[in-house]
Amino acid sequence: MGTYFKKNGSVATANVGDTLTYVVSSVIPTTTGQTDPTFTFKDTASKGLTVDASSIKVFYDADDDDKYNYFDATGDTLLAKDTDYTVTGPTASDSGTVTQVDVKNVGGKDGQKLTLLYKASTTKDAVDNQVTNAATASYDGGAESAPASVTVKFGMFTLKKIDKNHNGIAGAQFSVTGSDGNAIIFEKTDVNGEWVRAADQSVKVDNVTYFKNVPTSQGGALYFWGLAEGGYSVYEQKVAEGYAQQYRAGFSVSIDKNGQRTYNYDKAKDQYKLVTFRDADGAEVTPSNSTKVVGGTAQVLNIKNISELPLTGGAGLTMFVTAAIVFSGVGVTLLVKSGTRRARRVMRA
CATH class of the missing domain: 2.60.40.10 (Immunoglobulins)
Structure with missing residues (x-):
């Protein structure tokens, strides 16, 4: 099972206020001898991550591209909420929220890739400048898998x-x-x-x-x-x-x-x-x-x-140097003109 998120490709940071797309997937095990077996995804989102339950899609991903391609001839199969699966949550927990998706009757789907896709937005409630999302899978009431998780940093x-x-x-x-x-x-x-x-x-x-x-x-x-x-x-x-x-x-x-x-x-x-x-x-x-x-x-x-102003080179020093040159230039010019006028006055005298 793998869980990760995509936002114009895989990213490791986000803005507060961004909407992230998460994809959780697993392969249906052997169902021989089982009657109407179920498959469960359990997703735990940390504080600072708000899951949009209305965005949830569950489908069999025939072309293994983590997208539901409804115009694709490969035959991705979209499941219907309440008919094919149920959603519980998001339910508040001490660390954030928990959302559970129970897919009904996966019998005969052995080896097919079952995918859960949904969106979540990042909020200012994040702890330590990051949000974490973790997901587990379980088959027909059995033990949960080890969680797969991804952390997005701010x-x-x-x-x-x-x-x-x-x-x-x-x-x-x-x-x-x-x-x-x-x-x-x-x-x-x-x-x-x-x-x-x-x-x-x-x-x-x-x-x-x-x-x-x-x-x-x-x-x-x-x-x-x-x-x-x-x-x-x-x-x-x-x-x-x-x-x-x-x-x-x-x-x-x-x-x-x-x-x-x-x-x-x-x-x-x-x-x-x-x-x-x-x-x-x-x-x-x-x-x-x-x-x-x-x-x-x-x-x-x-x-x-x-x-x-700091005097350690750069613009501060340049300003002083430039000012000194300008003032010296003005002083020299005035001195020359004054001397010239004085000389002329002396000559006229």
Whole structure:
């Protein structure tokens, strides 16, 4: 027996709010000598996974492709609910929900592949940034098979808004943009500084529960989760009160198929060198153009005036150098003109 899920092919991560398709299958054993034998699938979905009972399909998969091909000449046979099988649940349990499908009279179907297909949506009730689905099979009231299970993970990342002394700052606002260029809507959780991707991305942004520009909490930390594999851009949309509004920064973060995060330094998003990282061990990393940090967190500096800008190369230093050149050039030009005019006045005198 095998159980797995598909969503445009096999994936290992998902967004909160995604709909996943699960496929559970098993081969009917020898039924000789049995009278109206039954076959049972028992599916246990963890918290954060809502099974749609109306989506359940049960069929004999003649071409072994895990799909019910109703136009296919191979002859997949769709079974009728209540007539050919019954569904019990989803029933709440301590760990999530249990759904049981009892297929009637599988006699004479020896060796045929029986498949259960259904959909489930992911929710913010997931525990430890993941959902797990497990299924067993049993024949005619016998012992259940060992469970086959699959875990789907949600990506996450963190950032901290800091001042020049590395103290956390509340009140700065950040947006997170996906690869489609759209800012993601996040829902505020009960945990200070924690934000989960809103399951419904069309929900109204009220800046009470749902936000696009997410404010840093007391302590300056933000924790974003509920994200699928992909690349994300983080932008500072508003600097905290009392700090220079013109000095903002951003960075990129990617989430891989296992839900692991990697921070990517992006010079174009950080012209003032305000972004640093801490690695998974907590060591501070001053980024260069090619810096990638696996795990850990990002730090974004707010400053009150130009004197607090980092002076370690890059755009901050370039700005000072450029300013010095401009001011020197202006000074030289004025001096030359002044000297010329003075010389002319002297000559006229």
